[in-house]
Amino acid sequence: MRPEIGLARPLLGPNDITRDTRDRVDILSQEVASGRSSDLGRALRSDFSEVSRLTHQMAHLDAMKISLxxxxTWGEGLQLSLAGVETSLADLAQGLATGLFSASTPGIVPDVAEGALRDIAAFLNGTANDRxxxxxxxxxxxxxxxxxVLSDVRGLAAGAVDYETYAADxxxxxxxxxxxxxxxxxxxANEPVVFPVGDGRTVSFEVDAGSSExxxxxxxxxxAAGLDDRGFALAPGSTAAIDIQSRMLSATAALPDLRGRIGAVEERVSDMASSLDDRRSETEIALGETIGIDRFEAASALQNEMARLESLYAITARRAQLRLTDYL
Known part of the structure; x- marks a missing residue:
């Protein structure tokens, strides 16, 4: 063998006889992992209408899921805020029970009431996603x-000649x-936030800061907070004290019903979300069956290609050893 030929052959380099097999192994590995054909045109025989329909339905269901x-989140925010309002009223009712019927704690009612009023306002100013x-x-x-608001009410208390006038004002x-x-x-906004849930349906929570409760x-x-600036007497255990306590109990008793109405909407949303998950699972299964493959068949093909690849690597290794002798 002439030396120049032996020296030229390594520079040209051997053809990569494993490339096609490695590409096939990659494709089969992806198909086995996903359960779907990598060549949709071949799998569907170029009829994409069913896949298009199912894909569109999946996108629609995903959009509904986001809205639900x-x-x-909106319902949870409302409930948390209303729970805070309810707790503030309960604390205030306890303070009223102490202050309105005890001569030893004359200033506790307006002090506790002002704190409760500020807390209630903060809860009613709650937001979700900056809304x-x-x-x-x-x-x-x-x-x-x-x-x-506090200044307005204190002005009414200062100008009233008795509790009855103040309460009416x-x-x-x-x-x-x-x-x-x-x-x-x-x-x-005049209308509550509306959440589309598909099929022309929507859900909303009919409550705002102007709700009567x-x-x-x-x-x-x-x-109660305005009493600190009152221009009239308020004796412990008086008719006025009893009226204030009665008003507070009435306001507190109205909140569970409001929370119950919101809870009913939350339950509807939860049921819709559960139904939506079922529909999405069914659609995903249908889509998988449409573009799916026989996993056993694909795994067998992958195993065969891996065996072929090992054989090709062995051949390549032997060729490399033979080529080394060209230098010797």
Whole structure:
């Protein structure tokens, strides 16, 4: 053998006889892992109509799932805020029971009431994704200036000649169309947030800061908070004290019903989400069957290709050893 020929052959390099087999191994490995054919045209015989329909349905179901998830988050936010309002009223009721019927703690009622009023306003200003939960999804908080509300009510207390007048003035202040609704309450949208759930259906939570139950909660806390500036006497255990306590109990008792109505919507959303998961699973199975493969057949083919690849590597190794002798 002439030396120049032996020297030239390594420079040209051998053909990679394993490339096609390695590519086939990669394809089969992906198919075995996914259970789907890598060549949809071959698997579907170029009829993509069913795959298109199922894929579109999957996208539609995924969009519905996102909307339902947002509805679940919204409902949870409402419930957490209402639980806070309920707790604030319960704490206030306990403070009233101590302060209104004891001569030794005259200042406890307005102090506790002011704290409860501020807490209630904070809960009603709660947001989800920067949208006001009790403002029908608007960007502004429904109660933007609780200090102004407190100042208004204290002014009513200072100008009243007796408790009856004060209570009537507070009722008028918080009545529909009254100063609180027209100057202190901001509901940024007229309609509640609507969550589409497919098939032309929607769900919504019919509650905002202007709901009667929440107006009552704010009103009764404000009425008690304004007593610090009253211009009239308020004797422990008096008829006025009993009326304040009765009002507070009435406001507290209204909240569970409101939370129950929201809970009913949450249950509907949960049922829809569960049904949606079932539909998505069925669609995913149908799509898998349409573009799926026989895993056993694919695994057998993969095993054969792996054996072939090992043989080719062995051949390549022997050729490399033979080529080494060309230099010797």
């Amino acid at each position: 998830s947002r509805a679940e 006001a939960l009790f403002g029908n999804g608007a960007g502004d908080h429904p109660i933007q200036d609780i200090d102004a 507070v009722d008028a202040y918080f009545a529909p169309g009254g100063p609180f609704e027209t100057t202190r309450l901001t509901i940024g 929440l107006i009552q909660a704010v009103k009764q806390a404000a009425l």
